């Protein structure tokens with residue numbers, strides 16, 4: 643069975659890592675998008691994100707044109723928003739059934755990963771959630787070594 647990479651990315655960092663993984667493992671790749679885009683300055687989005695995370699808000703997503711039944715290995719990627727995955731990833735995980743899947747989570751962040759990887763585990767009920775990786779960026783500059791990322795990718799099967 644093929645693997646699937648599902649990711650959300652606001653600024654592009656998570657997209658970059660998702661594409662790096664896709665290049666290596668192949669399979670399919672799907673980008674989660676909210677119906678209502680986040681607008682305003684970066685600080686506006688940081689503030690909106692804080693309100694949404696605190697409220698447990700799950701934004702409406704564009705149609706999920708992906709059939710999870712076709713995959714048994716799923717890589718999930720999100721930026722860290724206020725110490726957890728972004729609300730759009732929360733929406734996705736509310737909508738799907740991960741039972742029986744093997745899940746590999748990654749989270750790009752600015753140095754404060756918080757409880758993001760544990761939250762993936764909690765929100766993928768019935769799945770085997772494998773050790774995830776936090777990948778650090780300073781704005782758009784990748785700080786986690788490519789070697790560390792490659793080692794983690796090699797463990798996906």
Ligand SMILES: Cc1cc2nc3c(=O)[nH]c(=O)nc-3n(C[C@H](O)[C@H](O)[C@H](O)COP(=O)(O)O)c2cc1C
Pocket residue numbers: 650651652653654655656657687688689690691692720721722723724725726750751752753754755756779781
């Ligand atoms: C709303 C918001 C909240 C964030 N909260 C955190 C955080 O709690 N910890 C952290 O290390 N970085 C935080 N960041 C930084 C992002 O996680 C980091 O820049 C990430 O790589 C962005 O990925 P993207 O470009 O795919 O959106 C936050 C960014 C935004 C926009």
